Amino acid sequence: STGEEEKIDYVYKVVVIGDSAVGKSQILSRFTKNEFCFDSKSTIGVEFQTRTVSINSKLIKAQIWDTAGQERYRAVTSAYYRGALGAMLVYDITKRQTFDHVARWVEELRAHADSSIVIMLIGNKSDLGDQRAVPTEDAVEFAENQGLYFSETSALSGDNVDTAFLKLLEEIYGVAS
Ligand code: GDP
Numbered sequence: 001s002t003g004e005e006e007k008i009d010y011v012y013k014v015v016v017i018g019d020s021a022v023g024k025s026q027i028l029s030r031f032t033k034n035e036f037c038f039d040s041k042s043t044i045g046v047e048f049q050t051r052t053v054s055i056n057s058k059l060i061k062a063q064i065w066d067t068a069g070q071e072r073y074r075a076v077t078s079a080y081y082r083g084a085l086g087a088m089l090v091y092d093i094t095k096r097q098t099f100d101h102v103a104r105w106v107e108e109l110r111a112h113a114d115s116s117i118v119i120m121l122i123g124n125k126s127d128l129g130d131q132r133a134v135p136t137e138d139a140v141e142f143a144e145n146q147g148l149y150f151s152e153t154s155a156l157s158g159d160n161v162d163t164a165f166l167k168l169l170e171e172i173y174g175v176a177s
C-alpha cells in the first residue's frame, strides 16, 4: 500500500556481484521472497528486488540489484555501482576459481563504487560441504586483510542468508545515518 511506502525512513541500494553461477540470484530471491527456484533461468529484465526491514526502529528498504548475467570481468557498468551503499560479493565454496576472482571484484568495487561502500564477502553453497574447495580460514584471512565482512551461506537451505543481509544493512545504517 502507499501508506507503507510513506513510512520508509531510508532506501539503501545494495549490489550483488561475483562470478557466474555462484548463486547470486538465488541468494537474492531467498532474502527478498524466501524462495529457492530449482530451475532458475538467468534473470532478464528484473533490475532489483526489495525487502523492507527494521533497524533501530527505522524502516529501511533494501533495494538489491542483480547483475543479470553481466558477470564477465569488467562487463558490469559503473551505472550498476552508482549510489550503492553496500555490496554482497559472492563466491561458491565448491569452486576455487570463483574465490580466486574475488580480489578482482574488490578492485572493481574500489574503482567504481563509493569509497565508503560496505562489503560483505559471501561463500555460498555451504550445504555442499562435502565438495568444499575453499577453506573457511582462507576467506576469513582475505576478508580481514581487505576490511570486508564475511559469512558462509546457503541459498538452498536459507542458512545465514538473512543474517548476512541484516549485518550488511546494519553496518550501512551505522555509516549512512
Ligand atoms: P548466479 O549466476 O550467480 O546468479 O547463480 P544462480 O543463482 O543462478 O545459481 C547458479 C546455480 O547454483 C543454480 O543451479 C542454483 O540452483 C545453484 N545454487 C545457488 N545457490 C545454491 C546453494 O546455496 N546451494 C546449492 N547446492 N546450489 C545453489
Ligand code: MG
Residues within 6 Å of the ligand: 024, 025, 026, 042, 043, 066, 068, 069
Ligand atoms: Mg544470476
